[in-house]
Amino acid sequence: MPAMQLSKRTIGIAAAIITVAIWTSFIIVARAMAHKTLTPFDIAFVRMIGAGIVMLPWGWWWVRRARERGEPGAAQMWLGLSPYPWRTTAIAGTFAALLYASFAYSGFLYAPAAHASVLMPGMLPLWTTLIALVVIGTPVTGRRWVGLALIIGGGLLVGGSSLLRAFDGGDVWKGDVLFLASSFVWSSYTVMTRKHAMGAIPATIAVCVFAAFTFVPVYALLAWTGLVVSHLREAPWSEIIFQAVVQGIGSVVISGITFVRMVETFGPIRSTMITAIVPGLSALGAVLFLGEPLYWNLLLGLALVTVGIVFGVKPVTPVAHAAATTPAPQPAIR
Secondary structure, X not given: OHHHHXXXXXXXXXXXXXXXXXXXXXXXXXXXXXXXXXXXXXXXXXXXXXXXXXXXXXXXXXXXXXXXXXXXXXXXXXXXXXXXXXXXXXXHHHHHHHHHHHHHHHHOOXXXXXXXXXXXXXXXXXXXXXXXXXXXXXXXXXXXXXXXXXXXXXXXXXXXXXXXXXXXXXXXXXXXXXHHHHHHHHHHHHHHHHHOOOOHHHHHHHHHHHXXXXXXXXXXXXXXXXXXXXXXXXXXXXXXXXXXXXXXXXXXXXXXXXXXXXXXXHOHHHHHHHHOOHHHHHHHHHHHHHOOOXXXXXXXXXXXXXXXXXXXXXXXOOHHHHHHOOOOOOOOOO
């Protein structure tokens, strides 16, 4: 049993590293390609197509195998493509695909990527803590509140000055509100995967299947009829394929699977505290790869977030207390 637990933790750590790396590179790429041909919603469309090319055949194989084995509930798997019934698939897809993509990519119409890097991954720990407390009754210790405060403080140091400029006028504040909303719905999806014990691969398949039969055809129709502004026809194929690979296969498929695997290992709160390091790393990456200036607040903010993660992720139940407690508390959500 200890070897099995160690193996699971090792997989969880690897999943966390991959997730943070992909989320960080996503923001850096978003900054670098902010003025390319595709609109934000075009990117969301291409993202879902790229993910669907990989996950829909995988979903067909997954459901076919489940039905051949006579697994419970296999007959209710939606459309023979999603590993879950219609209701579970729809809820997961609505939060992780439709609402998240709509809020996030709408936000890019008003606010810069620098704001997104702070408000989307940076606010995940706060939203997830509150949602997990209400929905699944996850307790929040004093140590965790300290870690959360340090993470939020570090995030504000990284992007606080640019966020304050949103109050100078214009529509930037609308983008910031949309980024906060996207962070909230992703936190809701995070807690949902834990509450319903959704596996990493089947959860990602369900999200992609739902998006393929809702967002993709609706947006294709709107773009084709000219009811939404789209540059899909003008964009070079190199840009479309790049976004399909980076956004679809990278951000949706790979990081979607590794993120849920991380939640399975560390629980929703600790997982989103780990991802809170993304704003600082992406800002640092922008300095190294995009030539953006390096300021003292970036280094201090990154340090605060790192310390906050250590406070928030470290197990808080003393050994003596755990031994004396009957029944033993579940260690997965801490």
